[in-house]
Amino acid sequence: MHELGLCTSIVEAVEQRAGERPVARVTVRVGWLHHVHPEDFEQSFQVAALGTVAEDAGAELVLLPVLARCRACGASIESDDVPMACPTCGAVDVALVGGDELVLESIEYRA
Numbered sequence: 001m002h003e004l005g006l007c008t009s010i011v012e013a014v015e016q017r018a019g020e021r022p023v024a025r026v027t028v029r030v031g032w033l034h035h036v037h038p039e040d041f042e043q044s045f046q047v048a049a050l051g052t053v054a055e056d057a058g059a060e061l062v063l064l065p066v067l068a069r070c071r072a073c074g075a076s077i078e079s080d081d082v083p084m085a086c087p088t089c090g091a092v093d094v095a096l097v098g099g100d101e102l103v104l105e106s107i108e109y110r111a
């Protein structure tokens with residue numbers, strides 16, 4: 001289950017930002033290419049956060065679609081996996097521009 005490794009990285013980032021402040025909730029933006037399952041993510045986050053300031057914090061996962069741009073015609077392509085060819089012109093010269101994000105978007109602290 002690779003979500004645990006991913007969540008460990010996220011918890012480390014949360015600890016760096018939060019310092020000693022107890023965390024109520026975090027929002028994480030993850031590109032589809034990480035193939036994260038929301039339920040596994042939630043569980044893995046709880047495990048990774050044990051004993052840290054993020055223990056008992058809620059984790060909200062925002063999944064981002066895979067985005068690519070066709071170098072031949074300039075079309076933007078949104079998909080749930082890496083596109084092999086441009087659906088507009090058929091060219092295979094497609095550059096990935098999004099979908100591999102892993103961003104700690106926000107942290108809410110306990111009052």
Ligand SMILES: [Zn+2]
Nearest residue numbers: 070073086089
């Ligand atoms: Zn194209």
